Amino acid sequence: xxxxxxxxxxxxxxxxxxxxxxxxxxxxxxxxxxxxxxxxxxxxxxxxxxxxxxxxxxxxxxxxxxxxxxxxxxxxxxxxxxxxxxxxxxxxxxxxxxxxxxxxxxxxxxxxxxxxxxxxxxxxxxxxxxxxxxxxxxxxxxxxxxxxxxxxxxxxxxxxxxxxxxxxxxxxxxxxxxxxxxxxxxxxxxxxxxxxxxxxxxxxxxxxxxxxxxxxxxxxxxxxxxxxxxxxxxxxxxxxxxxxxxxxxxxxxxxxxxxxxxxxxxxxxxxxxxxxxxxxxxxxxxxxxxxxxxxxxxxxxxxxxxxxxxxxxxxxxxxxxxxxxxxxxxxxxxxxxxxxxxxxxxxxxxxxxxxxxxxxxxx
Numbered sequence: 028x029x030x031x032x033x034x035x036x037x038x039x040x041x042x043x044x045x046x047x048x049x050x051x052x053x054x055x056x057x058x059x060x061x062x063x064x065x066x067x068x069x070x071x072x073x074x075x076x077x078x079x080x081x082x083x084x085x086x087x088x089x090x091x092x093x094x095x096x097x098x099x100x101x102x103x104x105x106x107x108x109x110x111x112x113x114x115x116x117x118x119x120x121x122x123x124x125x126x127x128x129x130x131x132x133x134x135x136x137x138x139x140x141x142x143x144x145x146x147x148x149x150x151x152x153x154x155x156x157x158x159x160x161x162x163x164x165x166x167x168x169x170x171x172x173x174x175x176x177x178x179x180x181x182x183x184x185x186x187x188x189x190x191x192x193x194x195x196x197x198x199x200x201x202x203x204x205x206x207x208x209x210x211x212x213x214x215x216x217x218x219x220x221x222x223x224x225x226x227x228x229x230x231x232x233x234x235x236x237x238x239x240x241x242x243x244x245x246x247x248x249x250x251x252x253x254x255x256x257x258x259x260x261x262x263x264x265x266x267x268x269x270x271x272x273x274x275x276x277x278x279x280x281x282x283x284x285x286x287x288x289x290x291x292x293x294x295x296x297x298x299x300x301x302x303x304x305x306x307x308x309x310x311x312x313x314x315x316x317x318x319x320x321x322x323x324x325x326x327x328x329x330x331x332x333x334x335x336x337x338x339x340x341x342x343x344x345x346x347x348x349x350x351x352x353x354x355x356x357x358x359x360x361x362x363x364x365x366x367x368x369x370x371x372x373x374x375x376x377x378x379x380x381x382x383x384x385x386x387x388x389x390x
Contacts (some may be wrong), residue, residue, distance in 0.1 A: 049090075049320070052147045060090060063309035068095045070307070071314070072110060072121035074103040074128075075297070075332070082326025086317045094310050104214060107131030114140070114304050122305040123314055125165065127297050129218065132162060132367040135302070142301040144312050148319035151336055156296070158367050165318045166297040166332040167350045167364065170219045170264040173250070173285045178205075178260045187290035188223070191263060192234045195241055203241045205260035207253065210244035212381045219264040219293040221380050222365045226291045232387065238263075239387040255283055264293060268331040271348045289357045294350070294364045297332065 048056045069087075073080070077098060084096050099121070101109065106126045111134065113120035124131070135141050136159045143160035156164035172191070174184055183198070185191035195202040209216030224231040245253065247266050251273055253259040267285060274280045299318055301311035317323045324334035328344030335350045343349075354362060370376055 049147075049316075052316075056147070059309050059312065063091055063307070063313050064093045066094060066307035066310045068097060068307060069122050069310040069314060070119070071096065071098050071123045071125060072106045073098055073100060073125040074106060075125060076100070079327065079330040079332060082330065083314070083317050083323050086320070086322055086326065087314050090313060090317070091310065094307075096314075103128035104130065107134060110135075110302065114302075119306060120304060121302060122307040123299065123301050123311040125297065125299045125318075127295050128214075129365070129367050130214075130372045132159075132298050132300075133369045133372045135300070136162070136367070137369070140302050140304070142303050142305060142308060142311070144301060144315065146312070146316050146319055148316055151338070152319070153335075155364060155366065156335060159300075162298055162300040162367070163315060163319060164296045164335055165299045165324075166268075166327055167335040168295045168297070168333045169267045169287055169348065169350075169353050170293045170295060171267040171270070171285055171287050172261065172263055173254055173265040173270055173283060174261040175254050175257050175259070176282055176284050178257055179284075184284065184286075185261075186286060186288075188231075188234055188238075188263065188288055189290050191261070192237045196237055199241070202260060204243060205258075206238065206242045207245045207250050207259045207262045208242055208264045209246070211239075211384045214377075216244065216264070217377060217380060218295065218365045218371070220384065221371060221376070222293045222363050223264075223291055224380070225371075226363045232383065235384065235387045239384065240389050251283075255279055263288070266295070267348055268333055272331040275346065287353050287357045287361075289361060291361055291363050292353065292357060294362055296364055296366065298367060 080098065087096060103126045106124060107128055107130060110120050110124060141159055141161045149157060172185065183194055185194055209219065211217055211220040247269055250262045250265055251270055254262055270285050274283060274285060299315060301308055301315065305311050321336060321338060324336040324339045325343050328334040328339060328347045328349060333348050333350055334344065337351050339349050341347060341349055341352050
C-alpha cells in the first residue's frame, strides 16, 4: 500500500454550535470534547483506505468540527515499525493507530504503550475483542470460501474445509491448479492458516497436505477477478469484505458465490488504540468512540469492513456482511478470531509454520 498523507475536510465549520454529548455517555464527556477542540488535529496511522474513513470522519466532525483529521496510509506491518522508530527518536507520531498487524499490537502491549481509555461503547462488545485496556476491535473480517458457480455445480460446492479436501482429492481434474488463497508464508496468509491449524490441530495439516500442492497463492483483487473469469475455480480464506462489496454488482453475483467455512472460519481483527505518546489524546478517544458506536460501525460496514457490534444487521449496511450474520450461519463455536497473540507473532512460531507448510506444498 502506498504511503500517502491525506486530509479529509471537516464536514462542519468551526463556527457552528457545538454538538451535544451522545446519549448515554457520562456527564464528564462534555469536558473531554472541550479539551479535544483545543487540540486542533488528529493524526491516524492506518491500513484502511481513505474511502472507508469517510463516514467516520463525518460523525467525528459533527462532534468536533474544529479538529482536522489527517491520515497516513501504510501497509499493516509498516505502521508499527514507523511508530516505534518515531517514538524512540522523540518525533511526532500517531494519535490513533488502526491496523490488523498482530506484531504491532503485541509490541505495544508488552511495552505498555497503549492509552488505557475506557470507551462508553465498550460494554456492547465481547471481552475477547478488547485484549488490553484501550485496545479495541473495530472490525472483524471473515476469510471465506468463494467459487465460480459456472465451474462448480451446486452439488460440488464445499461448505467446509473438510468437504473441500474430499472434493479436491476425488476430482483433481477440477481442482488441481485452480484453487487459490493467500500465500501462507507471508504474514497475512500465515495468520489465517496458522489460526486454522491451531483450531484443528493435526487434522488441519492432513487437509493442507492435500490442498497446498493444488493451490496457487494470490492477492485479494486478483483472486476476485480470476474466480470471476474462471481462471480459478475456488478460493479459500478469501477476505470477505471486498468480495461482498463486489457482489453488489448483479452480474458478478450471478457468477461468484461466497459463504463462510462451517468447520472453522478465520476472522481478521482490525485493532484500534491511542498510544500513550499521542499529542491529541482526547481527539483520539472521541474517534475511538465514533468507530465503536452503532453509527460508526454502520459507516464501516457500508465500506467493505465487517462490523463486530452485535446490534448492526446486514440490512443496516445495505446488504453487507456483519459478524453477527456469520455467527448465525455457522455458530460462534466455529468462528476463529485471529487474536493479537504473542505466540502467533513470534519469529520462532512463524518459521516453524512456514517450514511445515512448505513440506505440505512439496517444496
